[in-house]
Amino acid sequence: MRFFVLIILLYLSPIPIGAQESTALNDSIESITQRVYEYKNEGSFEKSLLEIEKGLQIAASIDDAEAIIDFYNLYARLNIQYNKPINSEIYLKEAREVLNLYKYNNGRALTAILEGYIQAKKNKREDAYKRIDEALKTIDYNDKSVLNLVLFNQALIYFELKDYDKAKVILQKMIPPDHKYEKEYLLASSQLVLARIYAKENNYESANILLDNVLRVAARHKFPRILYGTNTLRYEIANAKEDYYAALLYYKKADSILQKYFNPEIIRKQNEAAYANEAKFLNNVIARMSQDELEQQQKVNISKLTSVLSSALLIIISLLTISLYRNNQIKFKTNDLLLKKNKELQIAKEEAERAMKAKGQFLSTVSHELRTPLYAVTGLTHLLLEEDPKDSQKEHLKSLKFSGEYLLDFINDILQINKIDANKLTAERTLFDLHKTLEDVTFSLSQTAKENKNSIILDMDKNTPIKLIGDPLKLSQILINLVGNALKFTENGKVILLTKLISASDDHYKIHFEVNDDGIGISEEMQKNIFESFSQGSIQINRQYGGTGLGLTIVKSLLSLFDSDIYVKSELGMGSSFYFDLEFQAPDPSEIEEEKTEELEEASLSNLHLLVVEDNKINQVITKKMLAKKGISSDVADNGYEAIKLAKENNYDLILMDIHMPGISGLKATEEIRKFNKTIPIIALTALTLDESTDDFFSSGCNDIITKPFKPDSFYKIIGASILRTGSHA
Template identity: 35%
Template sequence: MAQDSAPISKDSLDHLTEITSEYLNKYKYKDGIENSMLLLEHAHNQNDDYYGFHAHNFLGIAYNELKDTVRAEKNYLKALSYAQELKNDTLLIYIYNNLGNIYSERKGYEKEGINYYNKVIDLADRIELEDEKLVPTVNIAWTYMDGERYRKAYPYLNKSLKLVEEGEENNNARSQLYMLLGKYHHKTQSLDSAAYYFTEGLRLAEEDSLMLPVALISKDYANMLFEKGDFEVAYKNLQKHNEYNGKVFEKDRLAQIEAANARFDVNEYQRNLEISRKEKAYQDELIEKSTEKILIMVIASLALIVTLLILNKINQDRKKLIDQLRDRNTQLLDSRDEAERLSKLKTDFLSTVSHELRTPLYGVIGLTSLLLDDKSLKKHESDLKSLKFSADYLLALINDVLQMNKMESKQVKLESIPFNIRELILSIVNTFEFTRLQNNNNLQYHIGDDVPENLIGDPVRLSQVLMNLVGNAVKFTEEGNINIRVALQAKVDGKAILYFEVKDDGMGIPKSKQKLIFEEFSQLKSANYNYQGTGLGLPIVKRMLELFGSQIHLKSKEGQGAVFCFSLSLKEKQTPKKSAGFSHQAYEENEQNPQKILVVDDNRINQVVTRRILEKQNFVCEVAENGVEAIERVQTAHFDLILMDLNMPGINGMETTQRIREFNPEVPIVALTAVEIEEVRKEIYESGMNDIIVKPYEPERFYQILRRNLSGSSKVLAEK
């Protein structure tokens, strides 16, 4: 038929259009492309733009499914030109939707895809086809949600919901729309609404046995339940996801295999088609010549047939190897996806547990610090110090586990901020005062006179390294000496190369165990219970120093103590940095002119702790239990500073801050939170907050941050 230029009937063209559509719906892409080419040739011969549109649209669909987006886009645009020439609104709706699909899934072209969806909606409005508006409206919402632009997605979700309710009963569309609404409310912390849409969507999808919607909804619902801590129901939904996902995977796997085979067959078909055309031209030329040339043609044809047979055999063997490789790749991809899923679940779980543990620890550490300052409880000072040490130890353990998890996920990034090396070392020495006395040790430090005091780097990570090394030395030394030494090795291009050393005369480390102790969860075995722990300290030191571009070195013999040392290159800050401490002078100023602070927190114990710490320094303190109450208080009264919790019922701390900034851009707002701060630092500053305090904290550090923001320097920090 492809070689016959004689016109064919409209019925034949319609039949060819129908069977081409059926081939594509059944994933028979090679047959679909062949018939599309045939339809295109007939349309071209008869100068029929209508069937030319369908031919190019079919080719665009086939190539898009075969992941050949360049050819798909080319054919869709050609189909668009036919539809515009015909001025056929129905065809325009089809092609605008298809172009919207291809651009919305291409990174960087999402806006162009949304423009095409809007063209469908505008056209459907003009010709009053309400049913045609649902698909592009849902697709716009989906595109925004894939880009995590949830506020943009929400109006389109509402429009889609209205269209579904006004249209015919369609559980498939309704269940998937409910899934998107559930995801939106989950991401915006409206967990009750999210739970309603997830459960309603599951019910509708299960009524009609819609495997893909059930698999997608149950997975998203499970993720939300894990975050809420409802692990039993979450696990049931994960089981449902795995059950339906297995069924969907079987269908998708067959489609992918057919697509991959079709991709190979289409290339083979195009090559064979080109060979056939050249061969026919060659034969026509030979026929016009002598009988001798005909004989040569026969010989050449035989040689070609032999060559094709050989090539076919080679291709069959190649195809078999490709199938085997594809199966292996599929298995590897499945294993990788499962590992990534489990890793994400672990990370989410640890972040949730971190917040839930740090919140009560804030109450324990804060109340204990306040009781230690109460002179009437002097006889209980030893017990209170033990209590605070235990809480600090538990906090350090939580931080170690989370730090190792973040480094495994490659989420740790070094900062570059000014700090004072002498203050940092002194703070570490003071931290281990209780443990030093417990083991009857002597803890000393020495900083070379030529070591620059003011440096630029990441003091938090450096402090973690030294804290773990000193903690290790204190733990394995009894009635001995621990020495911390900092020396200047060299100065190069405005950078100081510093040598750090932590030395003890404790039990020492055998040569055979010196590599083992830097592995996760590894320890030297000992009968002494005091030496127990997680085994995370030294592995964290090793990985953290690798981020600095340095290495940890160990010198030790069993029974003769140990020396841990490393070198760091840090920028030298020329201008001395003034201390931001909460000085006695600042305290006296606050007594003369008390400053007013609003504490926004839904936890009663945390309210008591924060209020007492503030009132101890003569601050006037008011408490709001939620975001709505905080907004009302700020509208009706003046506050010098606001301490804002992040996780609260109703509207969270970041949304509360955004609303306050609409009418009060000046008041300093400081986040006071127990969440894992690295995950939300950017969002906190973007919401309009000036600074961050992580619970639990040392009171002196707490006062420093308050003074920095009350003195007006918070703007500089926020800009960094």
Template identity: 40%
Template sequence: MLSLRNFVVVLFTLSCLYSFGQKPKNLETTQEILVDSLLIKGINAINTAEFDKSILKFQEAKQLARKINNQSRVGLSQQLLANVYLKQGEYDKAFPEIHEAIKIHQELQESGKLAEDYLTYAQLLDKTNNKTEALKFLDQSIAIFESSGEKNAKQSLATAHLYKGAILQEQKKDDAAIKEFERALQFFSKLSDSRNNYSIARLKLLIARSHNNLNKLDKSLAEATEAYNLSKEGSFPLIETDALRLLSTISRKMGNPENALKYLEQYIQKAQLYFQEDLASTRNLAARNALMADINPHNYDVSKRVQANKITTVLIIALFTILCLLALSLYKNNNLRAKANELLQAKNAELVIAKENAEKASVVKAQFLSTITHELRTPMYAVTGLTHLLLSENPTEEQKKHLDSLKFSGEYLLSLINNILDLNKLEADKVEVEQATFNLRKRVDDVLFALERSAQEKGNKLHLEYDSEIPDQIIGDPLMISQILINLIGNGNKFTRDGDIFVRIKQLSRNETQTYLHFEVEDTGEGISKKKQKDIFQNFTQGSVQINRKFGGTGLGLSIVKRLLTLQKSKIELESTLGKGSKFFFDIKYGLTQNKKEPEERVYEIDYDALKGRNILVVEDNKINQMITRKILEKNEMKCDVADNGEIAIEKVRFENYDLVLMDIHMPGISGIEATQKIREFNKDLPILALTAVTIDENIDDFYLAGFNDIIPKPYKVEEFFFKIHNALKRKNVIL
């Protein structure tokens, strides 16, 4: 994305002209200053990820600039709007804005702004798969930047070379791509801003990939090693893990499977540390097995030949069958082809329109869900945190009764929020099935224990029938089966009073590599009519409005169950009779492991004694959240200081010694991102963690570029909270 610092320089120059060159002479000059103020507010909103607010400010600036007939500011407003739409992926809105900006800057002969226009336009063309045109405009942008000779143009010039190299690399023109990456590297190396270290490490990794594609393995190895070393020095986890993965590939191509296996194991270790990636993921196991095959080829040759022969035979039979069917189909349907084509064209036109409408609706829904869940998570942090603290301070029996009710309500609301998030991720195909070793019986016992109290409150009894032949350790996704059982048992408990809920798990078959299990959840509750059984697994669907009012809930649970089982190649079935109850059942295949000592789940390794006495600065404008975070830290005998906003935090860090900073993102005045950037100008080693409810899955690079060492999303588990703090202090050698 085009750096917004160049725009800040432009606006700052304009404001200086008014302050030092002349006094405002008339209303028009005052309105020009107002336009610049709106543009600066819009840029500040981008830096805090408030894109809707930034769009409003830029649109106001554009309208006011048109009103006073200041074309230069109109063009700048449209250039900034195009960049925001580009960042959000709204390309249909970005193109008209950048076209107008180019036209204005060409007429006014403002070459610097025109070069920025071309750079933005090239990115839009690249995103819409028009790479040839994108390269043309990148070349024009580079030519203008080079002729200007301005210091501020070096950042944009480096960025243009980087984008050009990336497109050439994607087109498999690696020789030309390397030249562009090296030009970008020269410019980034000359810039004094320490945040360019991330871009330098990234360029080194890109150069290494191109050399690898060209089979220049010695050069690729050298560049990848340097990228790895730079990422370790600068704490860039994404580049560090990508570099290790590339080093493993290079080593294998160079005929050194031992080194390749070593780098792969380091990659797996780092991925687990930074991103909690499962050691047993399919891709990692496949890569490891391939390397083991290179090291011990005799164990694999025979099976590979047998497998190849089987595949060849199957392919020959399949090809012959397909050819026969194709000839028969062509013979019978030749006369109907013309009419079918006309019908298909008409239907395709209708489908294109329907697809576009569906995509727009999906984007609106995703934006709404993201916003509402973020807004709900912030107060939920206060509710769950305060309840946890009050329950730990020896309340009276009457107070404990009320606090338990508050805790139950908070957990119910948090469960609702998580259901909405899960549904959003499932519909966006962002959920993957993990392959971890776990104890199924322990998982089921934990679910029943968690739901026991709510069942007792409704007079229900939970019964478990568990097949003793099921192995202790199986391979699959432990979180998904927990979610499925919680939703199904919770659903049965919701619609049953003074009855029974039966959970049955039986092994259907088993061999050396996998076990096939049958699950049932049966209740003696209300039951579901035949008519409603067809729709019960749809989003936000319940038996009737009366059922919703009587029993509550959102109707998301069974929809999530269906999607989770589909991901695991299974299907939910239902048998129900009104007034007698319902039975849900499904079958799942799980893998088997020979390593029975492998841990079920990851355990947080935290040396709490090493954390005692550490001086922590909490930057948070919300007084309740301040108090909660302080209490949690002080209960572990840690020192805690508080700053109400980013400006105070900067001054405290400048003049006092802290071991670590917990920084909120959204605050009055400057944001947590801006405060961190300013702290990094005079203190590059202090660990700074983002403590925020912001959704960061797609913008994690922005946080690391701003200078954060890690992110703690709210609300959080206390163990994960201290694990992140312990990890950050250990990486910076504050503790051993």
């Protein structure tokens, strides 16, 4: 009887599910799914459960089998992610029941891979591998969201089974992952698992680099479980390296996250919600089974009345046919609408990709075009300084040299600031003199200070160490921006750059930096957005003092590379104070000795004979003169073809190869030279663009790279190191 009642009700309704109503329900499933992922990843376990239950009810009401399977899989993923003590397999079993009735390859692939992870947790290797095979055979490889989920869980299975090499290969290939709802969470999770593998291999440097990326993503998007896992792993690494001070800091950070998001009371509430949900789910399953049994009994009873109701059934079938026809018409219209919307979305996506590509090409071109004249500026400045200028000229030349080098670093960081979100920008680790770095900063801005009748005071705490391992270029850019800002907004005053040692251990120093001025000050309202891009506080300030408003944004971005932040204290008319703390590594005594012997290494450069491959006439003159300063003779090739010819006819100790030239590129010329000369050192002398990879240089046969414009000391050092490595100089 129930069957006939349903058919009659279906006929009596004008439209079973209208196009507008269907779209609203589908939109509701979409928004619910998005909220499930948000709550799941931000630590709201109970909210995720409620949203999944709501989504299941809507999916069942419109008979959306794929959505039902997706929500069953989400039940399982949620409980696996939060390590809940209930049996996640019951949800996957229900997903299998629906999959037996509907063909849904992506749903089957995700169900199989989650079952494989559960088997791996039980150390059932063979069963886990069978599930991996099933998932990879059924998945639609064009659906990047499901593909990345399957790959990530496949890597987790290998990790649980201690097949670390297999897990590492998958994680390295899938980074950065793509996903409709949790791209950033998958990125942080996959890099965290990869960092754990590196830590198990005692590759702590690679692990820490990844953990820096994970920390930025997790902190930006507030992923408490990722933050906890990151600090816990950092604690383990610091402990293994016997850096107990750092280990204690990371342990405290991990413990604070644990107490905030995963304390016993929260875990108790989550477990209660999980058990209640499991009980409700099982009750629904039992009720459904009872209903199915009742329906089967009703069907038996109905079959006894078939002969009596056959005529009525024929009429009802006719009515049903009409209703189905009307439904099909609605579906055709809905499909046409969906196809149109999908086409519009595809066009919008392609336009966005073209815009991003154009932006990248623009930045790449600007970078290369700026570096070429900068090479002339820095090179000529160096040569002028070497030619014994007047004392009155030396100050200007030194300031010009430092400003040129700073401008190069500024261009690099402007281009790379977009890479911070992609986790590609990293801090360098080189030995440097802190006192010299700070003096260079103040010296380069001395002329600016004079223009506003200001003075710059360098106040270094006597306990501050001089020799450190860190990134002096990025530190210089940070301080130049801060001191430059202070000078710009101060007149007839003073700007103080001070440092103070906060703490010291055997291998690390923590130093406090502060820039104080007695300028116009910053209002409390302006302080809220002063670190945003292109922010100057007000239009009037922008017009009066000028500037792009990027300085403090770059400072904040650069400090994030060192796990540090910038702070400000200020009042209108009372001046401003910008301050931050940085950690540096203490150098070994052997590294300091090595720095002192650099001049000895440079002495070995005399009497070398080099080939300079360069199409720019000014660059040819500068490079030849810089080589001649060290007693090095050289020939010049204007293009790649001439370089190949000269390399065949002459014996050179080393080749400096420009990359971007008319005719054939420097990389192609290098490949041709390597066909008849395998041993001569070849150094790529190039202005790197965004599109270039250093791997391309080495694979073509280059031994090293010098980036234009370069510092002369670095230029000579790389040449000397290449000669010593190959032993090509008799």
